[in-house]
Amino acid sequence: MSDHSADDARADDARAIDTYEVLIVGGGVAGLMAGVYTARASLDTVVVTADDPILTRNAHLENVPGFPAGVNPRLFLDMLRSQATRNGVDLRSGRVTRIDRVSDGAAADLPDARFVATVDRGDAVAAERVIAASWADAEYLEPLGVDLRAAGSKTYVEDDGLGRTSVEGVYAAGRIAERYHQTVIAAGHGAEVATTLIHDSAVPFYHDWVAPEGYFTDRGRDVPPGCEEVSETERRARERESMAAMREYFAEPHDERQRTHPSLVDDARGRLPEDE
Numbered sequence: 001m002s003d004h005s006a007d008d009a010r011a012d013d014a015r016a017i018d019t020y021e022v023l024i025v026g027g028g029v030a031g032l033m034a035g036v037y038t039a040r041a042s043l044d045t046v047v048v049t050a051d052d053p054i055l056t057r058n059a060h061l062e063n064v065p066g067f068p069a070g071v072n073p074r075l076f077l078d079m080l081r082s083q084a085t086r087n088g089v090d091l092r093s094g095r096v097t098r099i100d101r102v103s104d105g106a107a108a109d110l111p112d113a114r115f116v117a118t119v120d121r122g123d124a125v126a127a128e129r130v131i132a133a134s135w136a137d138a139e140y141l142e143p144l145g146v147d148l149r150a151a152g153s154k155t156y157v158e159d160d161g162l163g164r165t166s167v168e169g170v171y172a173a174g175r176i177a178e179r180y181h182q183t184v185i186a187a188g189h190g191a192e193v194a195t196t197l198i199h200d201s202a203v204p205f206y207h208d209w210v211a212p213e214g215y216f217t218d219r220g221r222d223v224p225p226g227c228e229e230v231s232e233t234e235r236r237a238r239e240r241e242s243m244a245a246m247r248e249y250f251a252e253p254h255d256e257r258q259r260t261h262p263s264l265v266d267d268a269r270g271r272l273p274e275d276e
Contacts, residue, residue, distance in 0.1 A: 017110065017116065017123060017124050017125065017126045018046070018123065018125055018126070019110055019112050019113050019125075019126040019127065020044045020045060020046045020090070020125065020126070020127045020128075021038075021043040021044045021045065021127065021128050021129065021201070022035075022038045022043050022044070022045040022046070022127060022128070022129050022130075022131065022197065023045075023046055023048065023115065023117055023125055023126075023127035023129070023130045023131070024038075024045065024046070024047040024048070024130075024131045024133055025048055025049075025096045025099075025117070025130065025131070025132050025133060025134045025140070026047070026048075026049055026132070026133035026134035026135065026174070026176070027047050027048075027049025027053065027081070027091065028049075028053035028054070028055060028133065028134075028135065028174065028175075028186065029053065029055060029077075029080065029174070029183050029186040029187050029190065030133040030173040030174025030175070030179075030186040030187065030189055030190035030193075031047055031049065031131070031133030031134070031173065031174070031190060032047060032077075032080045032081060032083075032084045032089075032190070033080070033186070033187045033188075033190035033191050033194070034131050034133060034173050034190035034191065034193055034194040034197075035047045035084045035087075035089040035194075036080075036083055036084050036087050036089065036191075036194075037190075037191050037194035037195060037198065037208060038131075038194045038197060038198065039084070039087045039088040039089045040087050040088075040208050040226075041194075041198045041201075041203050041205055041208070041226060042203060043197075043198065043201065043203060044088075045088065045089050045090065046089070046090040046091075046092055046125060046127070047084065047089055047090070047091050047092070048092045048093075048094050048095075048096055048117070048119060048125060049091070049092070049093065049094075050093070050094060050095035050096075050120075050134075051095075052259070052269055052270075053077060054135065055073045055076070055077060055183060056073060056074050056077065056256075056259045056270075057073075057259045057260055057261065057270060058073035059073075059258065060072065060073070061073040061076055061183060063182070063183070063184065064076070064183050064184045064187075065184065072253070072254045073183075074254050074256045074259075075249060075250075075254045076183075078249070078254075079249060092119070092122060092125070093121060093122070094119040094120055094121040094122045095119065095120045095121065096117045096118065096119055096120075096125075096134075096140045097118050097119070097120050097140055098117070098118045098139075098140045098142075098143050099115050099116070099117045099118075099130060099140055099141060099143060099144055100115065100116055100118075100143050100144070101114060101115060101143075101144065102114055102115060102116055102126065110126045112126075112128065113126035113127055113128055114127070114128055114129070114169050115127055115128075115129075115130050115144075115169065115170070117130075117140070128169065128201075129169045129170070129171070129197055129200075129201070130169065130170045130171065131163075131170075131171045131172070131173055131190075131193060131194070131197065132146075132157055132165075132170065132171070132172045132173070132176055132177075133172070133173040133174050133176065133190060134176055135174065135175040135176050136154055136155070136175070136176070138155045138156070138157055138176060139155075141157065141170070144167050144170060145166070145167060146158075146165045146166055146167050146170055147165065147166040149178070156176060156177065156178040157172035157176050157177055157178075158172075159171070159172050159177050162192065162193070162196040163177065163189075163192065163193030163196045163197070164196060164200075171193050171196065171197055172193070173186075173189050173190045173192075173193040173194075174186045174189055174190060177189065177193075198226075203225075204225035204226075205225050205226045206224030206225050206226050206227060207224065207226055207227055208226050208227075209226070209227045209228070210227075210228045210229075210230055211223075211227060211228065211229050211230075212229065212230065212232070212235065213229045213230060213231045213232065214229065215229055216229060217229060257271040257272055257274065258271070258272045259271055259272070260272055
C-alpha cells in the first residue's frame, strides 16, 4: 500500500497538468488568429482543437485580403496553423468536454491557473485565461456559469462587445460569440478578443508592430511594448524568408480532398470521393 496521502496524490495530478497563460478552445480561424496575437505578446498559449474547421468545406476562399485570385481554404488553414506555431502557439488535438474553476476543487494545487479543462484525447490543460472559439459547442462552459443565449439549435456566448464574457478571465471569439460567419471577420474578431485579453493581463502592450529601425528611437522615444524595430538588413532577410515560404506553399495544388457537408457523403469528415 502506498504511503502517499490524498493531498500528495492531488499534488502529483496537478504537476501532471500542463499549465498555460492562455487556453484557446477551437482551432478555426478565430482561435488560431487569437493564438497568434497572444503568443506574440509573450503569453504562453495553447490551442486545443477537435474537428476540422467548417472552413474546410469551402471550395475556394475568395473574400480574404491578400489573395487577389482567392486561395484553397485547406491551404489557408495550413498557413494559419504554421503562423501560429511559428509564433509559439502549442497546438493540441482533442475535444474540451468541460472547464472548471481551479478554486472549485479541480486540480486545486495549480497556483498559476484559474481554470482547468478536461480533454477527451490527452491530458487536462490548465490556464489563467480562456478564449472560447469553438463552434458550435458551448456545453463545456456550463460548469463556469458563463452567460449563454440559445437560438434554436445554436447556442451563443454573450460578451461585452470586446470579447469578455460574464466570467472574469473567460473570453469568446468568432462564431460562438455570434459574429458574422465570414473568414475575415472571424480572423479580425479573434485578433480583437486576443488584444482585449492582452490588455487585461499584466503584459505591457502598445501595438503588435514591426517598425523600421529608428522609427521610435531616432525621435528620442523608447520602443513601445509589443513593437519591434528592425534594421534594413533584417527587414530584407524577413522579406526573403516570407517569399520563399509563399513559393513553397503555392508550388503545387493542395493534396487534401475537397470537403462537403458530412450528411451528403459516406465519410465522417465530409470528404468527397477521389476523382476516377
